[in-house]
Amino acid sequence: MITLQQIAAEAGVSKMTVSNVINGKFDKVSSQKIELIQNIIEKNHYAPNLNARSLVKHQSKIIAILVNAFVLDYNVFIDPYISRLFGEIETIVRAAGYYTIVQTVDNINDVITLLRNWNADGAVFLTPQSEEDLELLLRQHICPMVFLDNYFKADSDFLSVKIDDYKGGYIATKHLLQNGHRKIAFASYLREKSDVISARLQGYLDALSEFGIPAEDSCLIDTFTRYEDGLVIGRDLSNRKYDVTAVFATSDHLALGIMKGCSLNGFIVPNDLSVIGFDDLDLCTIATPELTTIAQDLHEKAQSAVQLLISAITDTQQTSSPVVCDVELKIRQTVQSR
Amino acid sequence: MITLQQIAAEAGVSKMTVSNVINGKFDKVSSQKIELIQNIIEKNHYAPNLNARSLVKHQSKIIAILVNAFVLDYNVFIDPYISRLFGEIETIVRAAGYYTIVQTVDNINDVITLLRNWNADGAVFLTPQSEEDLELLLRQHICPMVFLDNYFKADSDFLSVKIDDYKGGYIATKHLLQNGHRKIAFASYLREKSDVISARLQGYLDALSEFGIPAEDSCLIDTFTRYEDGLVIGRDLSNRKYDVTAVFATSDHLALGIMKGCSLNGFIVPNDLSVIGFDDLDLCTIATPELTTIAQDLHEKAQSAVQLLISAITDTQQTSSPVVCDVELKIRQTVQSR
DNA sequence: TTTACTTAGTTTACCGATAAACTAATTATA
DNA sequence: TATAATTAGTTTATCGGTAAACTAAGTAAA
Numbered sequence: 007m008i009t010l011q012q013i014a015a016e017a018g019v020s021k022m023t024v025s026n027v028i029n030g031k032f033d034k035v036s037s038q039k040i041e042l043i044q045n046i047i048e049k050n051h052y053a054p055n056l057n058a059r060s061l062v063k064h065q066s067k068i069i070a071i072l073v074n075a076f077v078l079d080y081n082v083f084i085d086p087y088i089s090r091l092f093g094e095i096e097t098i099v100r101a102a103g104y105y106t107i108v109q110t111v112d113n114i115n116d117v118i119t120l121l122r123n124w125n126a127d128g129a130v131f132l133t134p135q136s137e138e139d140l141e142l143l144l145r146q147h148i149c150p151m152v153f154l155d156n157y158f159k160a161d162s163d164f165l166s167v168k169i170d171d172y173k174g175g176y177i178a179t180k181h182l183l184q185n186g187h188r189k190i191a192f193a194s195y196l197r198e199k200s201d202v203i204s205a206r207l208q209g210y211l212d213a214l215s216e217f218g219i220p221a222e223d224s225c226l227i228d229t230f231t232r233y234e235d236g237l238v239i240g241r242d243l244s245n246r247k248y249d250v251t252a253v254f255a256t257s258d259h260l261a262l263g264i265m266k267g268c269s270l271n272g273f274i275v276p277n278d279l280s281v282i283g284f285d286d287l288d289l290c291t292i293a294t295p296e297l298t299t300i301a302q303d304l305h306e307k308a309q310s311a312v313q314l315l316i317s318a319i320t321d322t323q324q325t326s327s328p329v330v331c332d333v334e335l336k337i338r339q340t341v342q343s344r
Numbered sequence: 345m346i347t348l349q350q351i352a353a354e355a356g357v358s359k360m361t362v363s364n365v366i367n368g369k370f371d372k373v374s375s376q377k378i379e380l381i382q383n384i385i386e387k388n389h390y391a392p393n394l395n396a397r398s399l400v401k402h403q404s405k406i407i408a409i410l411v412n413a414f415v416l417d418y419n420v421f422i423d424p425y426i427s428r429l430f431g432e433i434e435t436i437v438r439a440a441g442y443y444t445i446v447q448t449v450d451n452i453n454d455v456i457t458l459l460r461n462w463n464a465d466g467a468v469f470l471t472p473q474s475e476e477d478l479e480l481l482l483r484q485h486i487c488p489m490v491f492l493d494n495y496f497k498a499d500s501d502f503l504s505v506k507i508d509d510y511k512g513g514y515i516a517t518k519h520l521l522q523n524g525h526r527k528i529a530f531a532s533y534l535r536e537k538s539d540v541i542s543a544r545l546q547g548y549l550d551a552l553s554e555f556g557i558p559a560e561d562s563c564l565i566d567t568f569t570r571y572e573d574g575l576v577i578g579r580d581l582s583n584r585k586y587d588v589t590a591v592f593a594t595s596d597h598l599a600l601g602i603m604k605g606c607s608l609n610g611f612i613v614p615n616d617l618s619v620i621g622f623d624d625l626d627l628c629t630i631a632t633p634e635l636t637t638i639a640q641d642l643h644e645k646a647q648s649a650v651q652l653l654i655s656a657i658t659d660t661q662q663t664s665s666p667v668v669c670d671v672e673l674k675i676r677q678t679v680q681s682r
Numbered sequence: 683t684t685t686a687c688t689t690a691g692t693t694t695a696c697c698g699a700t701a702a703a704c705t706a707a708t709t710a711t712a
Numbered sequence: 713t714a715t716a717a718t719t720a721g722t723t724t725a726t727c728g729g730t731a732a733a734c735t736a737a738g739t740a741a742a
Contacts (some may be wrong), residue, residue: 019721063727
């Protein structure tokens with residue numbers, strides 16, 4: 007592997023002159039030497055060793071993208087939400103001249119070690135972190151970090167991007183109410199402490215009360231939010247375990263599972279049950295009937311996250327964090343009036 | 345950020361002694377100093393700077409995962425095949441003690457630069473590369489590389505992992521034939537020079553000829569293989585543009601699009617048309633009816649790729665490349681006898 | 683008793699880059 | 713003409729580690 011030293015030797019100049027050419031400091035080098043050196047660089051396909059550069063510059067141009075591996079032996083990239091978001095972020099990070107190191111994590115200490123190991127310039131957390139882990143990260147003061155869909159205490163100075171979960175819950179429920187539904191289930195991972203879910207729930211409750219409908223505990227379905235969990239709920243719904251005419255599920259996968267679970271029991275969506283999901287994955291239109299859902303714009307989310315992070319890295323303190331991205335209702339085929 | 349030097353100062357020893365403790369070279373250090381140093385390391389959450397280490401050791405513990413960004417402005421991680429494969433590889437790479445740098449690439453020179461920049465120990469290419477790019481990579485001799493689904497000239501000494509595409513084409517077609525179909529379309533990106541497709545096509549042709557059925561050019565549908573392309577084909581099929589009773593599509597997305605395109609025209613799968621896909625994505629069972637498809641095992645593919653790569657990196661020359669992974673028919677609901 | 687071998691370290695040099703200070707030659711200014 | 717400023721570089725020190733050679737004290741063997 008060719009080094010700057012060797013380029014310098016071949017050009018008959020010192021290392022620094024080559025370094026200056028590489029870094030565009032042309033005022034220090036005569037134009038004929040610039041051309042000479044650039045030719046030699048080109049000819050040899052020279053690429054600077056960024057390990058060495060990072061060492062002196064105390065900045066690595068590395069951004070770590072971290073995803074929680076919630077469940078052991080479970081490939082988190084199966085989740086299209088994570089994958090798409092990851093892809094968007096990778097593209098934007100690269101366009102900004104940074105490199106992406108990815109790691110799925112089950113232990114916050116691994117993250118700390120990773121960031122220290124590579125002297126990362128910044129980090130993006132795709133999934134919410136626990137309060138304790140957040141505090142640990144804060145104390146260490148390793149590098150700027152952006153958190154997606156994390157809710158913090160008001161005094162926190164973390165960077166974060168989230169969506170308007172309250173609105174999501176509200177407009178989904180309102181849409182069902184406007185279509186004549188009065189018994190509406192809210193299916194989600196209710197045990198989670200995250201405010202993502204409680205905001206959506208609050209939106210649901212407020213929409214109900216706006217229509218003068220009392221919230222009933224029996225309409226709150228506590229479940230994991232994967233497709234498989236939906237299958238079970240769908241079967242239960244077809245067996246009239248819940249006295250509802252519609253379900254608002256807080257993930258598309260859950261909603262899709264519910265639909266499939268229903269159809270396996272001869273229960274027809276939307277005739278027998280209306281369903282609304284959350285996220286607007288590609289699957290929504292691939293499924294039949296096509297899933298009505300609350301859409302979030304992952305490109306916007308990614309863009310905001312990276313922008314926030316890079317302005318923190320480069321100290322351009324225009325950080326109006328948290329950024330709250332809008333959501334909207336995508337009306338398709340799984341809600342029927344009654 | 346705390347350094348080895350500082351740890352050494354606090355412990356009252358030289359840098360090397362600390363370095364030896366970190367690297368488990370305990371025979372050079374007394375046990376009480378080992379304990380002392382380990383405590384100081386722990387207390388300070390010290391993590392070695394891997395940029396510095398890479399510099400002296402001439403190995404970075406970095407493996408680059410490369411994905412072609414075929415289309416500009418198109419997030420490749422939307423593709424569940426890519427995402428899952430990526431996730432599997434990331435997990436295995438990490439378990440092997442390596443770090444993952446990802447990059448979506450549209451130009452092979454960017455890859456070369458990336459690998460040089462970070463002095464990568466190895467690279468995995470998730471998508472096929474052109475003949476010229478392969479040769480360019482070979483000439484440069486940068487680091488060991490594994491290619492997924494690439495077909496090479498016999499003399500090539502690249503490492504590669506692929507699947508039995510021929511068998512996939514053969515068993516899919518045979519399944520349709522055994523169900524009484526005689527007019528079977530083969531829908532794929534036929535213009536592609538890659539042997540992935542031609543192997544599947546050969547399997548298709550051989551199955552036909554085994555049943556004494558002449559191959560007809562009118563049964564070969566040339567198309568891109570995304571969902572949207574399937575929609576068009578599906579509409580054409582419902583309009584009887586092709587005289588067939590079944591389609592073998594070389595991607596699940598294409599198959600799913602075809603199904604949707606049909607259903608939008610009131611054409612019913614599998615009653616009016618049988619469909620077989622390829623890959624066995626999660627979507628196959630989420631869709632209704634559930635898609636019969638040729639399944640490949642992405643975990644196995646990932647495992648083989650990383651194993652091959654790491655044994656090349658560590659010079660354990662047990663490289664029996666190419667590895668060919670098996671495929672199997674997953675019978676579900678989109679093929680009907682006639 | 684002399685020499686050889688362990689043990690438990692230390693010292694020095696270096697990986698491949700950059701920052702900062704320095705220099706020699708030329709040109710501009712007082 | 714003497715001095716200052718500019719141009720086009722070079723030199724030295726350093727980033728945070730590791731390899732390899734070295735050393736001093738204590739122990740074992742001849």
